[in-house]
Amino acid sequence: MAVYEIVKNGDPVLRQKAKPVPEITPNIKKLLDNMRDTMYASRGVGLAAPQIGVSKRVIVVDVGDGLYEIINPEIIESKGVETDIEGCLSIPGVVGEVPRAASVVVKGLNRDGKEVQISAKGFLARAFQHEIDHLEGILFIDRAQNVRREG
Numbered sequence: 001m002a003v004y005e006i007v008k009n010g011d012p013v014l015r016q017k018a019k020p021v022p023e024i025t026p027n028i029k030k031l032l033d034n035m036r037d038t039m040y041a042s043r044g045v046g047l048a049a050p051q052i053g054v055s056k057r058v059i060v061v062d063v064g065d066g067l068y069e070i071i072n073p074e075i076i077e078s079k080g081v082e083t084d085i086e087g088c089l090s091i092p093g094v095v096g097e098v099p100r101a102a103s104v105v106v107k108g109l110n111r112d113g114k115e116v117q118i119s120a121k122g123f124l125a126r127a128f129q130h131e132i133d134h135l136e137g138i139l140f141i142d143r144a145q146n147v148r149r150e151g
């Protein structure tokens, strides 16, 4: 179990375009483990590698129906628009309304290097879009309306 400190808004790593993972090494599997542990310890529903200071295209997501670990994720299909409230572990205490595709298909590699395709809608689709944005150096506040302190 390795829980990392989450990088906060203002750190340049969050604004870099993360690098594709060319092959799945033991280090990448360790990165996935550390990201999972850090996400759960922080009570987050998703985490992108730049948020623990690693500029690689790796995300983990769990909105309550199981863990997704995706390497080199890409959105290959998106439909509709839904606007809903969002926050981010890198911008604690801040929320805003973000328009996102209502449903997406995400393609990438799992930890065994197998290609996976996930069809997601609603909150899961939102979480994937939010985490994949992190890999482009985009934060939810860039897309949000009515950004405010929570509560």
Ligand code: NI
Binding pocket: 087, 088, 089, 090, 130, 134
């Ligand atoms: Ni985030």
